[in-house]
Amino acid sequence: MSEILSSQVRAICREYADDRTRMMDIVRAVQAALGYVPSEALDLIAEAVGSHRVEVESVVSFYAFFSKTPKGKVIVRLCDDIVDEMAGSAAVAEVFKAGLGIDFGQTTPDGAISLEWTPCIGMCDQAPAAMVNEVIVTSLSTDSARAIVEGLKTHGDPKRLIRRLGDGNNAHPLIHAAVVNHLRQPGAVIFAGEQPGEALRKALSMSPVEVIREVKASRLRGRGGAGFPTGMKWAFTRDAEGEDKIIICNADEGEPGTFKDRVILTERANLLFEGMAIGGYAIGAAEGLVYLRGEYAYLKPYLEHVLAQRRASGLLGKDICGQGFDFDIRIQMGAGAYICGEETALISSCEGLRGDPKNRPPFPAQKGYLGRPTSVNNVETLCCVARVLQHGAGWFAQFGSKGSAGTKLLSVSGDCASPGVYEFPFGVTLREVLRAVGAEDAAAVQVGGPSGQLVPPARFDEIICYDHLATGGAVVVFGPQRDLLHVVAKYLEFFVEESCGFCTPCRVGNVLLKNQHEKFVAGRADLEDLAQIKEIAQTVKATSRCGLGQTSPNPVLSLLRDFPQLYEANIKPAEAGLRPSFDIKGALKTASDIIGRESRIY
């Protein structure tokens, strides 16, 4: 590596104070500057931050957006989600391949352009979609894909690929994106009008303990998936030992089919930051982090701008609202890893480590980010908090059902007339949702993403809430023409790709589940395979270390429970003492080739 490059790497490290906990930022910057993280850079970074080369390599090799080998100046990442596939991503992929003359996973010989698949980028409502570096291109067709290829070949500038700007803040010069909000049904809580500062001032006029009491009284539960009562989480964090508490907003939104936080970040950033400041005040934190998924990097300049505006109007920074409360927020970028949405993995990533989840106990509220008491809250949860303070707990709790107060944002996509974001009160039936989105002929609905459940029509009258159809926001509709075995195969593949690999059942079990499932897809399974897929699914669910593995068998368990006929129809009885999954001809092929004839028996 030349002197110039090494001084570049050293300068990047210095920019982050040679701080090893800022490893994500350092590696991101090196990747952006050099197009990859060369071997020499691993040594240089390790030396600068006082770590070891292999520790740096460990981080670099974990995240999909980091690479140890050279990539193109422009990387086209086509979303390989099932919804994109249903919207025609295969044809788009062919255009990219033919136009660029390379396959997925390759780089053009001139080093200009790389082509890759990537899991759900949060654009299912405008699929097929892709990232071109940090630029998002949506609603792709073979024609628009051809235009993109042409553009990249002539000017090579991803920004110039944006033709028509999206609605609302998507057209803001700092976002400047073709993304469309598709905010189909704004509700009373999240998408009501904004009055920056109102909720925060109310909170600051109360004591932190009173704020927590108000949040508890609202019966608000976490919107990120686990549904833990937010007031209780804050009370634990506040009461934990340690002065340097911190609040982290989980904006990783990685569950395939979820995109509601994207719309909040675009249209209600003030509400979110207001909720974070209230949370900081309540738990006694002076610092907040927003962990923003790498796919949403296009929103970062705008979010920084909103933060700056809030600082300028005394709603962030020193002596907020003149009440002596100091609190500031930094945005931490992710780099392509679904597991980093899991709160302890997210904390690892913020600490500059691999996105491995941590052992519990201790819980984040006791010892989280750098050992400090930490509250991790979802984007939507924090917006709810701001509304609770603005209008009162009673006002908030009037919406929703008994165990599930308030409204829920649903990101609806797939086979429906109007995909997009809908704000419904909890307690709405799935059937009502389907009517609103124009999907009354649905044959199955995935509620809660791949880690949720596949719901058959017989259960469409169940309600969306924490105790029945729970969801972090994803609702994917499958029409009668869809092959559900294929849908499940895609989901299992997703978990194989996204497992962190820390624990045995998730690392190995998910590969086995996927292989086992493929036997049914291929019609080569027997009764023993049915028993085996159940056994693997149960082991992975029961013994996995974190929520990823504990929910990754759900697609299989869902089929077994609600669509058993799909597996059963693909079972072949064993013939002549051979299991149908055993390909005897294939096994004998090498020997047959050597002796130059086929087996007389098989």
Added chain:
Amino acid sequence: MPKKIAIIIDDNVVEARPGQTILQAAEQAGVYIPRLCWMKPLEPFGGCRLCTVKVNGRYQTACTQPAADGQIIENETEEIRAFRRSLLDMLFVEGNHYCMFCEKSGDCELQAQAYRLGIDAPKLPYLFPDRQVDASHPDIMVDHNRCILCARCVRASQDLDGKNVFQFVGRGAHKRVAVNAEANLGETNASVRDGAISMCPVGALIKKGTGYHTPIGQRSYDHTPIGADIEKKAEG
């Protein structure tokens, strides 16, 4: 005076000290909970999941879960044993384990756990991965075919040897142990005397020149199953 903690493991009342994990408390009382990645004096890792028990109806790893008064714990139930057999099967099919000619045979903890749970051969389909062997170091051989990613070497090298020779790279099924060098172990400051080398439970880190020295019949698990020493304490 610290409060006494009593936990119930499969109908046996076991006393625990505050700060002890379920695994430690059980071990002290002569109750063996199978484990692979856990090893004294390393920090608990919680990766192999073999020590999964059911605590008040919830699955937890005994190596990370603190003992708490009144816990009702299931260890040797058929449900838990089935999970453990599945997990061991997964570790076998994930790698390439040729027990019959492995230097570690008879002293291998993976093999010993399998025998303890009555596994003769895995039921799950083999994955036959393509893995590397690194014989670059004069005294140590690394055979990734037999690695179970238990992180004992990673933790020992960092916390006991103070060297950080080993660390994981890649994620999911691509996760593997890497060394602190561009290419191989020979370029690192690893020594055959490192705790990291002797703590490998399987045949992934082998001291060169020591293979097959112990005659069959005198190896660790030739006569008694793994865990027997702990269980013997209870009888004695």
